[in-house]
Amino acid sequence: MTTREPSVAAPGPGGPVLRLRDIVKVYGTNPVLRGVSLDVSQHEVVVLIGASGSGKSTLLKTVNLLERIDDGQIFLSDTDISDPTIDVDATRARIGVVFQHFNLFPHLSVLDNVTLGLRKVKGVRKDVADERGRTLLARIGLDDKAGAFPDRLSGGQQQRVAIARAVATDPELLLLDEITSALDPHLIGEVLDLVGELKDAGSTILMATHEIGFARRCADRVIFLKDGLVHEEGPAAQVLEDPQEPATREFLHRVLH
């Protein structure tokens, strides 16, 4: 077996917010990611598409260090976060994550959910954090729910709160993992609209989704994953309207019809 020389120089200032190089992830004997490389630049929205099991969710988990990679390198701005000596908690605090099933904390009020990261990770004073939390809730139209508990909210409202929780600490990068897949169809719109607003406000977003229509409207770039590899990537319009690879065409055909 030959060993590659994977080490790349860290990108300089103004470079991509996220840079993945040859990411490999194996579960047991099942290789889920087989050498994925991609960049996400500042203010860019990059959408990952692909069938279930293509590695989208795993890829997002490796970026947030919730899964350890088996090879490759991950750079967040100019830090190699795949280096085992980095501070894992501090790194995670730089990245916002929204999950498919919201994962709000059921024993905390909506406001406390949103401000938890500010208070307990960033050490922001409670009154300052609450102020910021209320501003965020007002932005997502849920300021009247600040004192409510998550189980009183609809799925769409819960997911909007989860998004507010993820952006409360102004993370450098947002990871959205199929955030509309667990929602009733009539609730998907309000969540995607919020993602659109985040894009307009300048957030840097890497998201996995099956909402091709949304990708067409909002994504700067689309990456099609297949069998743990980047099969095709390019500007959203090009990949979605005029895919070059037969597998991409087939996938899009199945999703859209």
Place this chain on the structure above:
Amino acid sequence: MSTSGDQQGVADLPGLPPTSRLELNRRAFRQRQTVRSLLISLGSTAIFAVVIALVLVNSPGWRVTQDTFFNPEYFVAAIPAVWEGLLLNIRVLAFAVVGVAVVGVLLASLRSLRGPVFFPLRFLAAAYTDLFRGMPFLIVLYLIGFGIPALGLFQGIIPVAVLGTIALVLTYSSYVAEVLRAGIEAVHPSQRLAARSLGLSHYKSLRIVVLPQAIRKVTPALMNDFVSMQKDVGLISVLGAVDAVRAAQIKVAISYNYTAYVVAGLMFVAFSWPFIRLTDWLTARQQAREQLGGMV
């Protein structure tokens, strides 16, 4: 009560069509069934009570037993001393509960640590809970109550109530730790994932996100352990502490009449009763919350 079987008032709601004849017949049938079961259970209870009473009153030693255990004069006479003793039990219990809470949470947290680095801590915590859950409380009491003073480590005499408190904490923290661990494991892993993704450390995730939810899940079980502790606190009398049981024993030794024990027993029951009801209420509330509706 608002169980799923309770259908009264449904027909009064606005916007519903008038209740059908079929449904009215079904309700009448259920009503008859309910009345019948109620009568059967009342009747059988009454018969059982009468039989027990007859057997007791007609037993050859009933007069003597009544006089030895339920003598009104001795009953009243025993109350002040036994009450005085019960206050010691309550003090010991108060300290022990705090100790159990601290040690129990610590043990449960140690047992939920992951990774090979923490194997020794996990192992020690597991060994501790295995040991003290297996050992009869009376033996723990003897070992602590007579063993620690025998070591001669401390100047002067350690009050037996303090030793009894230590023994209670040792035994009950092992039970509480196991209950809490079950609660921690019942919190869905996605909660920990969400906490860690915000950048919270393992310790903060446990303290702020996992433990509060875990404790809520196991509150009825914890209350049950508390009630059990409330009565086991009476065992510190074997060390010589003048608690309610010991006070009763002294009375009995003077009078050769056992009524004082009954006084102590009733006081323990009266003391624990509110907590027993509270436990039942919490359990019922949790059940109602988890199975909203449904026939079973």
